[in-house]
Amino acid sequence: MDLMEAIKGRRSIRKYKPDPVPEEVFGTLMEAVRWSPSWANTQCWEAIVVKDPKIKSELAAALTKTNPALSSMTQAPLVIVLCGKRGVSGFKKGEATTVKGDWLMFDTGLAMQTLCLTAHSLGLGTVIIGLFDHKKVEEILGVPPNAEVVAMTPLGYPATEGIAPKRKESSEFVFFEKYPKKE
């Protein structure tokens, strides 16, 4: 699939078929994630793959009842919970090197984007889920204090096509030379 086609065609998928994801397809997906860029190649991301229906239900219970992705958590054959190791991305000798502190949100975001685009190119659906009780999910999965859960996505074959929400025009967010002055 052409890169622009993948970027424009990827949608958040909230309805899934129960069909399993073949192991070799999953392997290809993780191979793509491996090659995501990261701060000084620190690769702070970690992925917990959940197939157990009981654990998937527990994870789903950490979402607010109004989260539009709620049912996808148990419909999809598996859920990927993306974590980041703390104090690695953006750090040198244990010290943060920029005012931004830990860059783990940035690097795990890049890994998630690679995952979502590659999944789409393989005919799979994803929806990034960020609105949930992170502490609860960390407890369920036994995530240690030196790592944190960032986002999750169900993974499986789409049962419906997503509708593309409108995007801003590039002229609304691209500025030249300097940040525009307020009128």
Ligand SMILES: Cc1cc2nc3c(=O)[nH]c(=O)nc-3n(C[C@H](O)[C@H](O)[C@H](O)COP(=O)(O)O)c2cc1C
């Ligand atoms: C950081 C992040 C968190 C998100 N959290 C949720 C969520 O909790 N529930 C949900 O249904 N969609 C969630 N989304 C999906 C967005 O709503 C979706 O990407 C956006 O509306 C654009 O639609 P598209 O992905 O189909 O292009 C999240 C997306 C991002 C990037």
